Amino acid sequence: MPRRDAGKAKRAPLRRAKRAAAAASTTSRTDPPAGERKGGGGASPARGNIDEAERNTARAKGGPRSAAATATAAFDASRRVLGETLGATPAIVIKAATIIEEEVAMGLGAAKRIEQRFLDVNALRGKPPDAVMSRFRRDAHEAVDIILDVITAAAVATGERAGRFINVTASRAAGPVAADGAPNAGLRLPTVRVPGVVAPGTVAEFAMALENESDTATVEFTLHAGELVSASGARIAADRVHFEPATLAVAPHDTGKVTVRIDVPAKTDAGTYEGLVRATQLEGLKAVLALTVGTG
Amino acid sequence: MAPRPAAVPAPAREYALVESCLAEYKALTMSAMMEAIPRQEPRRYLYDLVPLYPLRPGTGFRPGLLLASCGAFGGTAASAIHSAVAIELFHNAFLVHDDVEDGSLSRRGFPTLSAEQGLALAVNVGDAMNVLSIEPLMRNLRVLGPQLTWQVFVEIQHMVRQSVEGQAMELGWVRDNVVDLTDADYLRMTLKKTCWYTCIHPCRIGALIGSRGAIDLDRFNRFGYYMGAAFQIQDDILNLMADERKYGKEIDGDIWEGKRTLMLIHVYGSATPAERERVERFLARPRGERRERDVRWVHALMDKYGSLPHATARAHELAVAALDEFEEAYRDAPDTREKRFIEEIVLYMVERDL
Numbered sequence: 001m002p003r004r005d006a007g008k009a010k011r012a013p014l015r016r017a018k019r020a021a022a023a024a025s026t027t028s029r030t031d032p033p034a035g036e037r038k039g040g041g042g043a044s045p046a047r048g049n050i051d052e053a054e055r056n057t058a059r060a061k062g063g064p065r066s067a068a069a070t071a072t073a074a075f076d077a078s079r080r081v082l083g084e085t086l087g088a089t090p091a092i093v094i095k096a097a098t099i100i101e102e103e104v105a106m107g108l109g110a111a112k113r114i115e116q117r118f119l120d121v122n123a124l125r126g127k128p129p130d131a132v133m134s135r136f137r138r139d140a141h142e143a144v145d146i147i148l149d150v151i152t153a154a155a156v157a158t159g160e161r162a163g164r165f166i167n168v169t170a171s172r173a174a175g176p177v178a179a180d181g182a183p184n185a186g187l188r189l190p191t192v193r194v195p196g197v198v199a200p201g202t203v204a205e206f207a208m209a210l211e212n213e214s215d216t217a218t219v220e221f222t223l224h225a226g227e228l229v230s231a232s233g234a235r236i237a238a239d240r241v242h243f244e245p246a247t248l249a250v251a252p253h254d255t256g257k258v259t260v261r262i263d264v265p266a267k268t269d270a271g272t273y274e275g276l277v278r279a280t281q282l283e284g285l286k287a288v289l290a291l292t293v294g295t296g
Numbered sequence: 297m298a299p300r301p302a303a304v305p306a307p308a309r310e311y312a313l314v315e316s317c318l319a320e321y322k323a324l325t326m327s328a329m330m331e332a333i334p335r336q337e338p339r340r341y342l343y344d345l346v347p348l349y350p351l352r353p354g355t356g357f358r359p360g361l362l363l364a365s366c367g368a369f370g371g372t373a374a375s376a377i378h379s380a381v382a383i384e385l386f387h388n389a390f391l392v393h394d395d396v397e398d399g400s401l402s403r404r405g406f407p408t409l410s411a412e413q414g415l416a417l418a419v420n421v422g423d424a425m426n427v428l429s430i431e432p433l434m435r436n437l438r439v440l441g442p443q444l445t446w447q448v449f450v451e452i453q454h455m456v457r458q459s460v461e462g463q464a465m466e467l468g469w470v471r472d473n474v475v476d477l478t479d480a481d482y483l484r485m486t487l488k489k490t491c492w493y494t495c496i497h498p499c500r501i502g503a504l505i506g507s508r509g510a511i512d513l514d515r516f517n518r519f520g521y522y523m524g525a526a527f528q529i530q531d532d533i534l535n536l537m538a539d540e541r542k543y544g545k546e547i548d549g550d551i552w553e554g555k556r557t558l559m560l561i562h563v564y565g566s567a568t569p570a571e572r573e574r575v576e577r578f579l580a581r582p583r584g585e586r587r588e589r590d591v592r593w594v595h596a597l598m599d600k601y602g603s604l605p606h607a608t609a610r611a612h613e614l615a616v617a618a619l620d621e622f623e624e625a626y627r628d629a630p631d632t633r634e635k636r637f638i639e640e641i642v643l644y645m646v647e648r649d650l
Contacts, residue, residue, distance in 0.1 A: 090613035093522065095480045099487055100521045104514065195512055 105207035105257045190287045192277065194262065197294040201266035204291060208258045212250035220249040221279040223258065225289055228273035236264060236273050241289065262291055270295045314644045317637040321363045321380070322356035324373060329381045332432055345413060345421045346428065349388045352404035355648070357527070358383045358498045361641070365502025367634035368626060369511065375439055376505045378432035379448050383498060385432075386456060389425035390463075390493075392418055397467060398553045399583050402546050444509055448501055451513075455497040462489025470554045473580050475572075477561050479610075483525060485556070491524030499625070499638075519625040522618035527645040529611040532557040533604060534649065536595060551591045554579045558610060559603040563594070566601040615646045 198204040212218055225241035242261045250256040272292045279285040333346050359380035366376035394400070395408040396418055402408060410418035433452060436445040465485045469477065499516040535550045536559065550557055564575055575597070578590045598604060619642050629635050 090610075090617070092479060092483070092610045092613055093617040096483050096487075096521060096525060096614065096617070097518065099480065099484050100517055103484070103487060104517055195514060 101207055102257065105209050106255060191274075192260070192287050192289050194260075194289075194291040197292045198262070198264055199294055200264055200268040200270075202264055204262045204264060206260055208260050210248075210250055210256040210258060210285075212252060212254055212256075215252050217252055218250045219281045220247060221281040221285065222247040223277060223279050225277045226275045228262075228275035228289065228291060230269065230271035230273045230293075232269065232271060234269040234271060234273070236262070236268060236275075236291070238275070240265065241275070260289070262289075264291070264293055268293050311640060311644045311647075313633070313637055314640050317364065317633070318356055318360050318641075321360035322354075324363065324377060325356060325359040325380050325384050326350060328377045328432075329384060332381055332385075332428060334428075341417055342421060342424055345409065345417065346424055348409060349391055349403065350384060352406060354404055356384070357641070357645070358387055358494055361495060361498035361638065362502040364634040364637050365499045365516075366506035367502075368629040368632060368638060369503050369506030371502070371506030371508075376502055378435045378439065379452075379501050379505065381432040382429040382452060383455075383493065383501075385425045385429035386452075386459075386493065389422045389429070390459060392422035392425065394463070396422070397463070398549075398555075400546070400549060400553070440505065444505060447504055447509060451497050451501050451504065455493045458488045458492040459490075462487070462492075465489070466556060469556045470579075473554075473576070474556070475564055475576055475579060477556055477564075479558065479561060482556065482558050482561055486525050486528045487521055490528045491521045494527060495524035496520030515625045519618055519621035522614045522621060523642050523645060526611045526614040526618060526642070529558055529607050529614070530646045530648065532559065533607055533611070536598070536604065548591050548595055551594050552586060553583055554586075558607045559598050560594075562603040562606050563598045563601050566603070567597060571597060611646045615642050618642045 192208055194204045194206055223243040223246055225238055225243075227238045228236040228241070240263045242263070244259045244261065248256050248258065270293055272290060274288050274290045277287045277289050329350060330347065334343055336343065362380045362383060363373055363376050367373065391403065392409050395403055396410045396415055400408050401411050406412075408418070409421060413421070433445070433449055436448055440448065462485050466489055468474070469485075496517055497520075499520050500513040503511050503516060504513060532550060532555070535555075535557075536548060546552070551560075564572060567575060575594065578586065578594060619639070622639050622642065626635055626638065
């Protein structure tokens, strides 16, 4: 069978797992910092040794417990025993964390391709939605309405799914095409959104897929980001955004995976921050990187 | 031969909540599923055979997780039941086809459909289950509206595709007698073959419906993966050491079939060169030409090298990691019976004996 490279692609989750394990060793009786677990971060540490009393206290805050409390206590105790038999994050969990990251990143591209077999999102979005609806509804029939609703739903789903998926070669023929399926007219660029809300003082990390649909390999290119700016003018410096690998090439009809890591400063104001991602050597590869920072 | 290492003891625990919830969810799902099976000809050769596997004793993990996940996020069983039926039908179609592909003889305590009805009819029943699973997804349109219906459909499409890819990996390894495998290979195959459709997508779809699409579904990926991998490892262990009457499949069936389990990978990695060569020779033979004494020898070799305790320990590690991820995945779900069921089912999966 083909052997899989245990190199670059696996480093990020491994580091996360080590970081999580380190955090577990110092804060083993508390929850990890929220940001450790946001944005796809936080390969599961074996945090099985959660203090039973703390868990029960937390539950009590949520309201009165049901009659199952006795069984719950027994379950928690057994869980604690199981957790305490383990030390740092087990190797098998680290491997599993790496695999799910890779598969999810690749799956995003596959899902996008499947959905686009059903509808031409670019063409659909190239026209005003109202005009499309009007044209279809001229010969209105209830079934047509339903189909349109499903198409709209599909278009929305495609856009959401494509949020971490960039086509590196679309610009060669017809100008860059947005990751959300929109034609890149004017200033419209694909938007890569960091999942969830990231807390200040934490590191957001997520996988982004770069697809090369052409018949030739890309040249080797290097990704870099500009500073991220919020609507109120607050900024996150460009050197807080890292790509791993920073430099790569994508083979024909292949997909490259890049881990994006954003180190959000502790005193960052809440809000949505956006900045431009570009690539050396590939003029068409541009995207907006969007990050939502919550309150600390 | 060295003394047989003791397996990691599994303390007896009470899972009254898990078992009662599973029974309720299964009853709900079966009732809706029976409605989805046509009452028309050809009955004897098709529609009477479709419910045979679903009606046999089984845990109903998948619809249970889906319905509970929906409830945990505020949804009703009625809103998720069609999706639960679809997943259960897909699951049973997989089982029917698996039994054909593996040449298995018994399933859930009875002869496999292929052993009972012949290969051709069994394959067709599996096909029918796949087709019948589409109708409940179409019925979602009325209950969930177009957007959620489409999203569920996309989830199901991904689930089925991952499952057949994982199955292809496992079957390919057996056919080509690939033995130089690692834990990571096993984990990837298990993710694709089992975890997406057994745990990840049921949780995702349930939460999708329960929250009306308000939740980032990726939060369930790790939880479902770790739980599913622990589940599969436990399933592989049971195949070697369970009470056959309770387990419902032939014991050592995976060795007979040459399945690349974590125990087989471990024993191959631990064995002496001579032992490895014998393992390879055994695996190179078609199932029909394997001898019982060789199957026993492979099992004894696993005992010698502690492959079962090794696998049990890995399953427990993954279960603990799943419990950790549970805190994150269901962090904003209120404390309900459904949420408690999902948390407790993690350990149930690695301590079950059927």
